[in-house]
Amino acid sequence: LKIITSIKDQKDYCNSLTKKGEKISLIPTMGNLHEGHEKLLSQAGAIKNNKIVSLFVNPLQFNDINDYKNYPDSIDSDISILERNKIDCLFMPVENEILKGINEIQCLRLPDYMNILCGKYREGHFLGVFKIVMKLFEIIKPSVAYFGKKDYQQLIMINYIVKEYFEDKIKIVACDTIREANGLAMSSRNNKMTKSQRNIASFVYKELVALKEIIKADRNYNFKELRKISIDTLSVMGIKIEYLELLSSNDFSEIQKNNTDNLMLFVAFYISGVRLIDNIEV
Numbered sequence: 001l002k003i004i005t006s007i008k009d010q011k012d013y014c015n016s017l018t019k020k021g022e023k024i025s026l027i028p029t030m031g032n033l034h035e036g037h038e039k040l041l042s043q044a045g046a047i048k049n050n051k052i053v054s055l056f057v058n059p060l061q062f063n064d065i066n067d068y069k070n071y072p073d074s075i076d077s078d079i080s081i082l083e084r085n086k087i088d089c090l091f092m093p094v095e096n097e098i099l100k101g102i103n104e105i106q107c108l109r110l111p112d113y114m115n116i117l118c119g120k121y122r123e124g125h126f127l128g129v130f131k132i133v134m135k136l137f138e139i140i141k142p143s144v145a146y147f148g149k150k151d152y153q154q155l156i157m158i159n160y161i162v163k164e165y166f167e168d169k170i171k172i173v174a175c176d177t178i179r180e181a182n183g184l185a186m187s188s189r190n191n192k193m194t195k196s197q198r199n200i201a202s203f204v205y206k207e208l209v210a211l212k213e214i215i216k217a218d219r220n221y222n223f224k225e226l227r228k229i230s231i232d233t234l235s236v237m238g239i240k241i242e243y244l245e246l247l248s249s250n251d252f253s254e255i256q257k258n259n260t261d262n263l264m265l266f267v268a269f270y271i272s273g274v275r276l277i278d279n280i281e282v
């Protein structure tokens, strides 16, 4: 595993590969790698491209300074996971260097659907992701990049970026959410919870599955009523729902006439101050 921290060295490394006609796969991360990331790494391993993981906890995408300061860090274990998964290169940029001039990156306009769900509750978050991903794509020039479906709204924005700014020349691979045995979606933030809190958090996924069953079984479902019952049930367990929405998976539009095609349930919630998100296809 080659570890690179300077942008110039990373560009040189990538240019030397592309000159030889080799292609690059990029897996962008904020570290604290878990089984969900390993799934991205192993999917990337299935093709012959050179595999680069970036690790940078991007302050621009945190709307809460304490969330940023407390973001878990586990570099030694991250490196052994990358080695185990035969990743060729780890790009760990230095904050001053990667953030220099980043605010000059022009974001013409994100689609309106980026202002709902997490875009509504985490001011500036997606703009922060947008800027860092643009910068990583420019430095590394990958042919393929891997993103998890747990951050579904982020995934849709990345598809938009590639279409608008990179002429669709980067292939985006979406990887399924990996779950703990109890159903809780893997997340670096799970480390901030006790075992019993993680167990309680898993009831949100169970509730999503129950809602999905009801929606599929009864075309006359009333989502507003269903949502109220779910929120009440979960709040008794100490879970505070930030949003729970049933929307189109293509463009997050509202569902018309109890449609049952391309639907997705999206949730964000707090448990003991830890904010988590999840989603399932219906």
Ligand code: PAF
Pocket: 028, 029, 030, 056, 058, 061, 129, 132, 133, 151, 154
């Ligand atoms: O999903 C993440 O871990 C981050 O949002 C990303 C894509 C690495 C950008 O900082």
